[in-house]
Amino acid sequence: MDRHLVISSDCHAGLPPGGYREYLDPQYRDAFDAAMKIQVERTRELEKHFLVGDINAQWRTGNEAALTGAWDHGERIKVLDGDGIAGEVIFPDGITEMNAPPFGAGIGLSPKGADRELQWAGARAHNRWLAEFCQMAPERRAGVAIVPATWDIDEAIREVRWARENGLRSIMIPVIWGDHAPYHHPCYDPLWATCQDLETVVHFHSGPADSEQYFGAWPPNPGEPTLRGAMGIYVSEVCWWVARPLTFLIWGGIFEEHPELRVAITEGTAQWVPSFLQLLDQRASSHPGSSKLGDYTSHLSMKPSEYFARNIRVGASIPRPEVMMRHQIGVASLMWGSDYPHPEGTWPNTAARLADSFVGVPEDEIAAILGGNAVEFYGFDSEKLVSIAAAVGPEKSAFTA
C-alpha cells in the first residue's frame, strides 16, 4: 500500500443544543430545559474570557456544513475521508462550546461543583447517543463513554459494562477528583479489574485544571476581570493535571495488580513524557536520601518507565518538536490525533500538517504513530481499516525528505 493507515486518537462529537433531551431519562428533562438557558448564558460569558467569539465565528465561516459532522453521520464520513483518516477515537464536546453533554458531563468532567445525579444522567444521555452514532460505522469509530467514576464505584462499573455491551470499548474518567478519593485509593480496584477484564481503555482527556486559582473564580464572575496571566497559567498547567493521575496509578501499584490495564492520556501534549519518566525512575531507584523515607518501592516489580511502556499511551497532536523527541518519548507510546472538529486541530489541513511534522521519519515509525499503535491499543479491525485507508490515506511519498 502506498498510503498510510491513519487513526485519529483524539476526535470529538456531540449533539447540538437541545439534542440530548430525548436521550435523557425522562425525569431529568425538566432540569435539562432549565439548565439549557443557563448553559447558553454561561457559554457566552466564557467566550468573553476564554473562547473568543470572533475567532470562533471566523472558524465556522465556510465550515458550517463540515462542522455538522460533529453529530451527522454522513457529513462526518465525508470529512474524515477528505482529511485522510480511516478510524477515530471519539470524545465528547463536538465544537467545544456548543455541543457539550448536559450537566457538566463533557470534557471538563469533574466532581467539583457538580451534582452527582445530574452529572450521571448527562453522561448516560451522551453515552446512549454515542453508542448509536458509533454503530453507524463501527469499524471506524471507537467511542469513549463518559464515566464520572469518583462518585460511586459500583455505578461506574455498571456503566463500563453497559458501554461494552453497546460497542463502546473505552471510557474517560475525571482528570480531577476534587474532594473525592485519588486514583491510588483501593476503592477503585474493582473498576480497574473490570476495565482490564473487558479490555476497556481508560482515558484522561485534557481540559480540567486548577482554574479558579488561575482566573480568580471559575467560572469567571460576569463583569469581573480575571487575574492577569491566568490563561497562560491555564495552558501551561493543564498538561500537568491531565497526566497527574499516572503518578497515582503507577505508584499505587495499579499496573502491578492489573498488568493488562490500558490507560491513555489525551490532548495533553507528549513533551512531558521524558522528564516525567526520568523523575519517576530516579525516585524508584535507590539514591542518597531515599533510605530515610523507608521502603516505598518494593511493591513494584518494574520501573515506572516500564509500566508506562506496557500500559500507557499518549494521544496527541505531535507537532515537529515532539516528533524529534519520539525516541525519548517512545515510538510505541505515541498515537497521533487530529482533534476534529476543534479549531486547534489539524482538520481540514491534516495531510499538509502531517507531512510538515513527520517529513524524513522512517516509514515504520510513521505507520506506528499515525495508526498502528492505535489499531493495537483499541482493537480496531485493521483489515477493514486498510481498505478504507487505501482510498483516503495520505500518500507515503509525502513524507519523503
Added chain:
Amino acid sequence: MDRHLVISSDCHAGLPPGGYREYLDPQYRDAFDAAMKIQVERTRELEKHFLVGDINAQWRTGNEAALTGAWDHGERIKVLDGDGIAGEVIFPDGITEMNAPPFGAGIGLSPKGADRELQWAGARAHNRWLAEFCQMAPERRAGVAIVPATWDIDEAIREVRWARENGLRSIMIPVIWGDHAPYHHPCYDPLWATCQDLETVVHFHSGPADSEQYFGAWPPNPGEPTLRGAMGIYVSEVCWWVARPLTFLIWGGIFEEHPELRVAITEGTAQWVPSFLQLLDQRASSHPGSSKLGDYTSHLSMKPSEYFARNIRVGASIPRPEVMMRHQIGVASLMWGSDYPHPEGTWPNTAARLADSFVGVPEDEIAAILGGNAVEFYGFDSEKLVSIAAAVGPEKSAFTA
C-alpha cells in the same frame, strides 16, 4: 588558585527543641510550652510513616558532635571547613525532625491548618536567632528569613525590611498557598517591589506538597495505615509543587514589572527545567489553537525561558544525570547545595561526591555551578570567601577525567 570556591546553596540550621523559647515574644511562650509536647509526639508518629527512626538513629551515630553544627557556631565552621565549603545559604530545620522552628514555621511552611498569629511568632523567633547566628560569620552565612507571606502583605514587607536590617538578605515564602491568593495576584506586588529594592532573594524550598491526598490524611492519623504508594507519589510530586510558583510568577508578569527580582527554587532537583521551559516557551509562542484563547502573551516582552535565565536560579544537589543536562538547564542557572546536616545530602563526603558528579566538566563551568553563580546571586563577598576556599576548597585536580 588550585582549589574551587564552593558555596552550598542549600544548608539548614535550627535550634534544638526548647531553644526557640527565649527568641519568642513573651506572650507566645505558654503556647510554645504546650505545643512542644504535641510537636514531639507528632514527630514520633511521622517517623513511623516518613522519617524512619532506625535510619535516623544510625545516621546520628558517630555524627553526634558534627550534627550540633545545626546550631553551634564553632562546630558548624569545623564541619563546613572539613567538607570543603566556604559559604552557605541557610534554611530552617536543622536535623529535619528535631530542629524545626515553632508553630509550623519551618521548611513545611504553609498556611494550611496553621494559626496565623502563631506561625508569624514562630517565624520571627527563628529569624531573630538566625540573624545572630549569621552575624558570627557574616561573610560565610547567608541566612534565609522565614516569611509566611500569604497571611498579610504588609506584615510580610515589614519582616523583609527587618531581615535586611539584620543582615538576612533572602527570604523563603510558602510553596503552597492553600486558600490564600496565588502568586500572580496583584496583592503581592508591593512584596515583590520591596524584595527587588532591597536586593532580597525570594526562595521556594522543597517540602510541602498535596500530602493529605497521597497519604489519606496529613499528618497521618495515629495507628491508621497510609495509602499504598503514598511516599512514591510524594517524592515525585514534591518537585512539581516547589517549582509551581514560577508558572504563576512568569505568566503573572512579575518579572516583567520587577526586572531585577531574584527567585530561587531549592532542593527540588533541576531535571524538570528543560521540559518546563520548553512547555512555557511553546505556550507563549503563537501556535495552532492559541488564537481561540485570545491574547494572553502581549503583557510579556520576553520569552518565559528568558525570564528564567535572568531572574531565577535553581539550588540543587545536581547528581551526575543533571550535570550531563547542564547546558539544557543553563549552566548559569545552577547552584549546587550540600543539604547539610540532612542525611540525604553530601556531607560528610562532599569532596568525593562532587568529583563523581562533575568529573570531566570544564573548569569554568564547575566554578560557576559550585560557587560563582551563588556569589553573584546572593552578593557574597568573593574576596573573603576566596581566602577561605584557598585553604579548604576541593582541589581542581580532583575533577580531571
